[in-house]
Amino acid sequence: MTIDPHTFRPTPADAATLALLAQVDALTEDGQLRRLSAAFARFIGSIGGGSPQLALACVLLSELEGRGHSCLELDALARDPAGLLGWGEDSWRGLREAAGVWPKRGAAWRTLLAACEQVWAVGDLDFEQPLVLDGERLYLRRYWRDETLVAQAVRGRALTPRQPDLAEVRRWLDLLFEHAPREGGPDWQKIACAVALHGNMAIITGGPGTGKTYTVARLLALLFASAGEGSGRLRIALAAPTGKAAARLKQSIDHALDGLADRVGPALPLRELAARMGAARTLHSLLGARPGTRAFQHHAGNPLDVDVLIVDEASMVHLEMMAALLDALPPQAMLVLLGDKDQLASVEAGAVLGDLCHEAQAGAYSMETLRYVQESSGQTIPHAFVGAGGPLAQQTVMLRQSRRFSGPIGALALAVNAGDAAAAQDVLRGNSDGKLAWIAPAQQADVLQLALAGRADEIGGGYRPYLRMIQSGPGQADESGQDGGQDGWVRGVLHSFEAFRILCAVREGEWGVAGLNEAIEHKLEGAGLIRKRGEWYVGRPVMVTRNDYATGVFNGDIGLTLPDPARPGYLRVYFSEGDKVRSVLATRLRNVETAFAMTVHKSQGSEFSHTVMVLPREGGAVIARELVYTGITRARELFTLLTPAPQVLLDAIAARTQRASGLRELLDSPTV
Numbered sequence: 232m233t234i235d236p237h238t239f240r241p242t243p244a245d246a247a248t249l250a251l252l253a254q255v256d257a258l259t260e261d262g263q264l265r266r267l268s269a270a271f272a273r274f275i276g277s278i279g280g281g282s283p284q285l286a287l288a289c290v291l292l293s294e295l296e297g298r299g300h301s302c303l304e305l306d307a308l309a310r311d312p313a314g315l316l317g318w319g320e321d322s323w324r325g326l327r328e329a330a331g332v333w334p335k336r337g338a339a340w341r342t343l344l345a346a347c348e349q350v351w352a353v354g355d356l357d358f359e360q361p362l363v364l365d366g367e368r369l370y371l372r373r374y375w376r377d378e379t380l381v382a383q384a385v386r387g388r389a390l391t392p393r394q395p396d397l398a399e400v401r402r403w404l405d406l407l408f409e410h411a412p413r414e415g416g417p418d419w420q421k422i423a424c425a426v427a428l429h430g431n432m433a434i435i436t437g438g439p440g441t442g443k444t445y446t447v448a449r450l451l452a453l454l455f456a457s458a459g460e461g462s463g464r465l466r467i468a469l470a471a472p473t474g475k476a477a478a479r480l481k482q483s484i485d486h487a488l489d490g491l492a493d494r495v496g497p498a499l500p501l502r503e504l505a506a507r508m509g510a511a512r513t514l515h516s517l518l519g520a521r522p523g524t525r526a527f528q529h530h531a532g533n534p535l536d537v538d539v540l541i542v543d544e545a546s547m548v549h550l551e552m553m554a555a556l557l558d559a560l561p562p563q564a565m566l567v568l569l570g571d572k573d574q575l576a577s578v579e580a581g582a583v584l585g586d587l588c589h590e591a592q593a594g595a596y597s598m599e600t601l602r603y604v605q606e607s608s609g610q611t612i613p614h615a616f617v618g619a620g621g622p623l624a625q626q627t628v629m630l631r632q633s634r635r636f637s638g639p640i641g642a643l644a645l646a647v648n649a650g651d652a653a654a655a656q657d658v659l660r661g662n663s664d665g666k667l668a669w670i671a672p673a674q675q676a677d678v679l680q681l682a683l684a685g686r687a688d689e690i691g692g693g694y695r696p697y698l699r700m701i702q703s704g705p706g707q708a709d710e711s712g713q714d715g716g717q718d719g720w721v722r723g724v725l726h727s728f729e730a731f732r733i734l735c736a737v738r739e740g741e742w743g744v745a746g747l748n749e750a751i752e753h754k755l756e757g758a759g760l761i762r763k764r765g766e767w768y769v770g771r772p773v774m775v776t777r778n779d780y781a782t783g784v785f786n787g788d789i790g791l792t793l794p795d796p797a798r799p800g801y802l803r804v805y806f807s808e809g810d811k812v813r814s815v816l817a818t819r820l821r822n823v824e825t826a827f828a829m830t831v832h833k834s835q836g837s838e839f840s841h842t843v844m845v846l847p848r849e850g851g852a853v854i855a856r857e858l859v860y861t862g863i864t865r866a867r868e869l870f871t872l873l874t875p876a877p878q879v880l881l882d883a884i885a886a887r888t889q890r891a892s893g894l895r896e897l898l899d900s901p902t903v
């Protein structure tokens with residue numbers, strides 16, 4: 232439902248509700264609430280009887296939706312409404328007084344809301360009311376529908392048994408996984424492949440470098456092998472939430488299959504089969520996004536033409552997209568989700584992968600799963616991982632050892648993920664052979680110096696190398712000593728830019744994306760590395776902020792501005808997509824922002840040799856453990872952390888982002 236807050240006029244409501252809405256308006260003017268929330272409360276009041284409690288519940292529901300929650304939990308509403316918004320009692324008092332009667336228990340709120348004609352209590356007669364009450368959760372209908380669809384589809388898929396030939400699976404797994412894990416214990420990668428073959432849905436989760444792509448490449452080989460004569464007809468689709476992640480997935484899978492081809496020999500023409508798979512696509516393009524609408528070309532009535540769908544970076548997939556994806560996937564197709572459950576959830580509402588993986592750490596495997604895994608892979612799941620998990624837990628495997636992400640950066644990520652601020656501090660202060668640096672308390676000048684030239688002890692750090700390469704122009708030898716002409720030069724510049732990035736936790740202020748981009752531009756201009764002439768200039772890195780079907784660029788794509796070789800005086804923006812480079816005339820790009828500094832959120836799915844993360848001077852609800860963990864895990868070789876106020880880091884590590892959602896409960900409910 233779309234409401235224009237400027238044109239919407241409510242019908243008259245009772246005096247108490249009007250008094251409450253006046254308070255809401257004042258807080259909106261103050262910038263504490265978004266405009267949409269008051270408009271939504273008025274809209275709900277206009278289509279049925281109103282009450283100040285209902286209006287306030289609507290304001291909160293809308294605010295929480297804007298912060299990524301899919302519902303309002305009535306228990307929390309009764310207990311600590313101010314806490315829901317991260318407000319102190321003072322800011323909240325006015326609203327609370329205006330609301331009048333304030334039920335002290337979730338159940339009482341349920342009774343109050345269930346009596347409203349705008350609310351459908353699940354189980355009652357449904358009149359398509361805009362609000363839905365499911366147990367003690369209040370939803371916008373759209374999110375309730377999406378959550379229910381996801382839970383039903385996921386349970387159904389996980390429960391759909393496949394009956395692979397166990398001896399054959401075992402034979403192939405032994406061939407595909409040559410070495411036992413160095414650290415001993417079960418080979419979780421092998422287990423993941425076996426488990427995936429057991430149902431129509433599997434999740435492989437793990438931190439960076441734990442081998443998710445390595446494993447899924449072997450799973451594909453196994454699927455080709457199991458298809459026998461029909462292997463050439465197996466329709467496999469690869470997808471990811473962003474173009475960049477999709478390109479990376481395809482590249483890694485091709486590389487892994489190529490490496491496997493010789494090992495499996497002529498028994499399986501892996502190179503040929505891989506070549507037939509086609510490119511990886513963004514989820515938007517796979518589902519057939521239609522500009523200007525939320526609907527997709529593919530849905531239950533027009534399902535995707537696939538047998539196996541692999542989705543990488545699944546932590547970035549929001550609730551609505553996951554529901555659309557599951558709706559469009561034919562029931563007999565296999566879905567494999569890959570992702571790191573501990574990363575930041577999607578920008579939009581939902582924390583789907585986190586919810587789906589809530590038992591991944593513990594395992595919670597049944598004895599039946601243990602037996603199946605033993606027979607199909609020869610692997611013994613230790614008893615510590617036995618439990619009473621639901622059907623999806625049986626189809627989920629967490630990879631636990633990182634091959635490329637060890638050392639001090641890995642130790643820091645582990646400490647942060649475990650919420651252990653003291654251990655994180657020890658790692659940051661300890662001897663890390665220069666891999667880690669912690670600048671605290673930091674000044675903005677520290678960030679600017681890093682942007683210019685990296686750390687003092689670093690050769691060729693910061694943004695200087697790529698800007699110098701631009702200044703040298705094509706025709707010069709690249710890093711490898713080869714002259715690649717215009718194309719080679721563009722690739723070289725893009726590659727060099729990818730080596731370094733500054734990530735921020737917030738958008739606004741001195742320590743946010745906006746303030747830092749401006750200051751960095753100034754610094755680079757002062758050093759003679761860029762020449763700003765208006766908005767567009769040579770060397771400007773940009774991030775696309777909105778999908779644009781006309782130019783084929785999508786939200787989150789990052790490009791570099793370079794001279795147009797065909798038209799002197801014109802600029803083009805070059806985007807790298809795996810092995811390919813695309814370019815668009817700069818003036819055709821409408822929704823972009825400078826990207827020397829970008830948010831941690833937008834950096835998901837990317838890695839940089841040297842990642843610099845900047846925390847702001849003041850914490851807040853968004854500066855939590857998942858954000859810090861996601862920032863650290865973007866670093867391949869060096870990680871530098873800047874904190875103007877070190878306490879913000881410690882508070883962030885202690886805080887978890889909990890998004891309200893009913894998905895976990897629904898997943899475990901046999902009646903869904």
Ligand SMILES: Nc1ncnc2c1ncn2[C@@H]1O[C@H](COP(=O)(O)OP(=O)(O)OP(=O)(O)O)[C@@H](O)[C@H]1O
Pocket residue numbers: 410420437438439440441442443444445446483634635
């Ligand atoms: N069992 C293994 N034996 C040997 N090498 C492995 C194994 N598992 C993974 N690797 C190697 O470790 C590296 C990381 O693996 P991979 O890229 O699959 O991890 P990932 O979990 O997909 O990482 P990311 O989340 O960063 O994309 C790769 O070079 C891969 O070839």
